[in-house]
Amino acid sequence: MAYTSKLIEEAINEISALPGIGKKTALRLVLFLLKSNPEQTERLATSLHKLRSQIQYCQKCHNISDTTLCSICANPHRDTGLICVVENIQDVIAIENTAQYKGIYHVLGGLISPVEGIGPEQLYIEHLVQRVQQEQPQEIIFALSTTIEGDTTTFYITKKLKEFPVKLSNIARGVAVGSELEYTDEMTLARSIKERILYH
Amino acid sequence: MAYTSKLIEEAINEISALPGIGKKTALRLVLFLLKSNPEQTERLATSLHKLRSQIQYCQKCHNISDTTLCSICANPHRDTGLICVVENIQDVIAIENTAQYKGIYHVLGGLISPVEGIGPEQLYIEHLVQRVQQEQPQEIIFALSTTIEGDTTTFYITKKLKEFPVKLSNIARGVAVGSELEYTDEMTLARSIKERILYH
Ligand SMILES: [Zn+2]
Numbered sequence: 542m543a544y545t546s547k548l549i550e551e552a553i554n555e556i557s558a559l560p561g562i563g564k565k566t567a568l569r570l571v572l573f574l575l576k577s578n579p580e581q582t583e584r585l586a587t588s589l590h591k592l593r594s595q596i597q598y599c600q601k602c603h604n605i606s607d608t609t610l611c612s613i614c615a616n617p618h619r620d621t622g623l624i625c626v627v628e629n630i631q632d633v634i635a636i637e638n639t640a641q642y643k644g645i646y647h648v649l650g651g652l653i654s655p656v657e658g659i660g661p662e663q664l665y666i667e668h669l670v671q672r673v674q675q676e677q678p679q680e681i682i683f684a685l686s687t688t689i690e691g692d693t694t695t696f697y698i699t700k701k702l703k704e705f706p707v708k709l710s711n712i713a714r715g716v717a718v719g720s721e722l723e724y725t726d727e728m729t730l731a732r733s734i735k736e737r738i739l740y741h
Numbered sequence: 742m743a744y745t746s747k748l749i750e751e752a753i754n755e756i757s758a759l760p761g762i763g764k765k766t767a768l769r770l771v772l773f774l775l776k777s778n779p780e781q782t783e784r785l786a787t788s789l790h791k792l793r794s795q796i797q798y799c800q801k802c803h804n805i806s807d808t809t810l811c812s813i814c815a816n817p818h819r820d821t822g823l824i825c826v827v828e829n830i831q832d833v834i835a836i837e838n839t840a841q842y843k844g845i846y847h848v849l850g851g852l853i854s855p856v857e858g859i860g861p862e863q864l865y866i867e868h869l870v871q872r873v874q875q876e877q878p879q880e881i882i883f884a885l886s887t888t889i890e891g892d893t894t895t896f897y898i899t900k901k902l903k904e905f906p907v908k909l910s911n912i913a914r915g916v917a918v919g920s921e922l923e924y925t926d927e928m929t930l931a932r933s934i935k936e937r938i939l940y941h
């Protein structure tokens with residue numbers, strides 16, 4: 542596309558580099574910003590800059606955080622005897638939105654996937670084993686996607702944790718088989734956590 | 742939604758303030774940026790900041806510009822005897838993308854719309870009349886959307902320009918009736934400019 546402004550061209554190129562946003566949408570967003578209050582663009586630009594330069598990951602659970610310990614791990618009202626194992630940050634957000642879970646988390650950072658070449662050593666699995674050893678929780682709840690990768694990962698970690706005196710459970714399969722956890726509605730997700738199935 | 746990070750929350754709020762982008766999409770974009778190279782976010786933030794703080798509007802044609810005169814008006818190879826009247830900047834981009842038009846533009850900044858309370862005095866119509874008087878172009882091409890507002894605006898300007906020795910034409914109605922100019926494909930648009938109908 543031909544633009545008569547380098548400033549617009551650069552902004553469109555950067556916006557359309559985001560997933561799912563094409564040049565036409567980027568142009569529409571740019572023109573929206575140009576019509577709006579200048580402060581709106583300034584707030585957007587500043588929030589993106591601050592996000593990327595200041596974000597941290599919780600040293601305990603690997604959840605995204607503004608400090609070295611995330612607000613969930615730092616909260617004295619959370620049940621530290623209960624660790625919910627999830628694939629990623631979206632899943633933490635999804636479960637937190639149910640307002641039903643009072644334990645803490647462990648974010649793996651992915652799932653074991655031989656197809657994509659992701660092995661256990663690339664995930665925070667060893668750190669989970671260390672946490673079980675040190676923190677001695679009563680129960681580990683697996684809340685991974687009901688896919689082959691999710692099942693493989695649960696199976697792998699289960700074997701690793703066999704020797705420890707910790708209960709292992711899986712969230713109830715109210716979550717549709719083959720579906721991603723983050724797209725599950727809050728009701729289903731809340732229920733599947735409540736009705737989790739103990740298997741060790 | 743509950744987020745464990747103020748930085749994420751702020752970024753999501755600002756992104757989802759954009760038209761057509763909800764909280765879920767905003768979260769997806771934020772997580773994409775967090776996984777990508779930090780420079781990508783920096784470039785995006787900087788381009789938005791520069792866009793909004795440095796953009797100008799061409800003093801001659803009201804097209805968006807990086808300088809006081811836009812690159813089209815400043816181009817000595819453009820035919821200044823031909824002024825194409827369009828509603829907005831998207832239309833300039835759409836016509837430029839056909840690579841068929843060698844004249845210059847006049848951006849009205851909207852269309853006359855009694856329903857939306859937009860009168861002629863809120864648009865750059867008076868300035869167009871001044872341009873015709875001063876620049877003495879051979880022809881004015883109306884390339885407004887084929888809607889009631891577009892027709893009303895063309896009719897209004899036509900009356901204003903009756904006294905001047907200037908040809909007035911309308912782009913051929915290859916553009917589907919009732920459709921917006923910016924969503925017209927380039928072939929149709931290029932042809933409708935070439936086959937414009939002279940009517941004064
Ligand atoms: Zn944490």
Ligand SMILES: [Zn+2]
Nearest residue numbers: 799802811814
């Ligand atoms: Zn210009």
